[in-house]
Amino acid sequence: MKNSNCPALSIKRLTKTYDDSFQALKGIDLDVAQGDFFALLGPNGAGKSTTIGIICSLVRKTSGSIKVFEHDIDADFSSAKQLIGIVPQEFNFNQFEKPIDILVAQAGYFGIRSDIALQRAEKYLRQLGLWERRNDLSRNLSGGMKRRLMIARALIHEPKLLVLDEPTAGVDIELRRSMWDFLREINGKGTTIILTTHYLEEAESLCRNIAIIDHGVIVQNTSIKDLLKQLNRETFVLDVQDDLSDCPLLPGYDVTLIDKHSLEVEVAKTQSINGVFEALNEQNICVLSMRNKTNRLEELFFDMVERNLIQSDGSSFND
């Protein structure tokens, strides 16, 4: 690293126009600080994967510059690439090779001796729960194992910047949680992580800062905390003790009866949640528990679409 205070990633005026004239990126600027856990969010086709593809040189940029710890990815590509680890969205390893061979070969491409590569391969395969399957053909691994194999492969040269393109897509909840723990651990040890995800809960749970990209433009670039402050309203689900035959009227609040024991209440940012409890108490309705109906970031995203901060083209955030 040239400068201990430099950004881990610095993108300036990055554009990408594909051969079919589709403009995927329209001049984005983005800085990610060292040690950050950064989320890049956006609907399908927003430009997330194009951005990541350019960072790790699988996609050719049209113009602009990218520096990784101040190493330009064009002028100083060897140093820049040594610092980046990439976990792509789709499986891109030889399905007829064993996990151990895949990792040792990947280390070799980074100029790491095979004895060191074997030690590291054992370390990461153990940490990711794949050591027992190290000699199986990788095509015989489950989807979750294949995804973990790609994480181990991305870490084999111990990069300072780890880029994950939807790492938990198609992974069950339990495994997702254990992957989150693993990512938090390596971030805690100093690795800067950039994550793209469709699981907004993932971004909210893991990341400190966030950029929202849409139609090739960064529409928000702030901390998760500040972004959540923009949330105008939240929906709460209340579980009540007694059977409800009719939806109770709560002045100033939108209420929906889901079933005999559940209510949905929309609370604006300017309103107090206490008002809900007071109104229910006056009607002798006892609340047993309360939870957010949906992910707050997701609500925010759709709220931004409604406010035209993000253009809506009908693309789903969760598909």
Place this chain on the structure above:
Amino acid sequence: MTNYQKWIAFETILRRELRRFLRIWPQTLLPPVITIILYFVIFGQLIGSRIGTMSGLPYIQFVAPGLIMMSVITNSYSNVVSSFFGSKFQRNIEELLVSPTPNWIILLGYVAGGMCRGLGVGFIVTLLSLYFADFSIHSVPITLGIVLMTSLMFSLAGLINAIFAANFDDISIIPTFVLTPLTYLGGVFYSIDLLGEFWRNLSMLNPVLYMVNAFRFGIAGITDIDIIWSFLMVGLSSAILFFTALNLLEKGSRLRS
């Protein structure tokens, strides 16, 4: 990357290539051996015994160098084209593209893998041919020189084919419709002196003819053409193919969006 790191990257690609074709030896090593045995039995012994001599040599001794060269050419080419295209198809070529390995190392690694298979099969076929025909080597430097350069040239050609290939049909079109006719018409089975002037002149445009004749000269000491032209042609073609392949990798043609 330091030079030592580049060496490790090259060694890694080569080791992976060797492991690949050795793991699937029934597909990579056995078929050419069986094919060449059939050629020796049919063209060398059954038909060859009725032909008599060709350019002053017993027919089986005449065809043996051509058959060895044919196996070197097809195996060098097919190893690189199938391996590199397979990596593109499975997208594991991205493992190399995201690494700091320079493109010329990637090129050398795959080409070295193709040469190992081409020369390995050539060596096995040479041993087998000793069972069918008696021959000694007229010139070791010429024999080794031309076989190495030929293997290099067709490995490079295989890589370029793989870079351009978009599907599995594309990696069989060149071997089937270009490489096989050139090899069969490249003086493996006959001397071009048997042809009329027009066909002889046309044959002179076939690069395989130069390689087969130079190799036959190295082994048996006879040739239809001046072997200086053989080395010049193969050397120049290899240089052009090398820089073409390197340029394609540098530009990321068909590899990077």
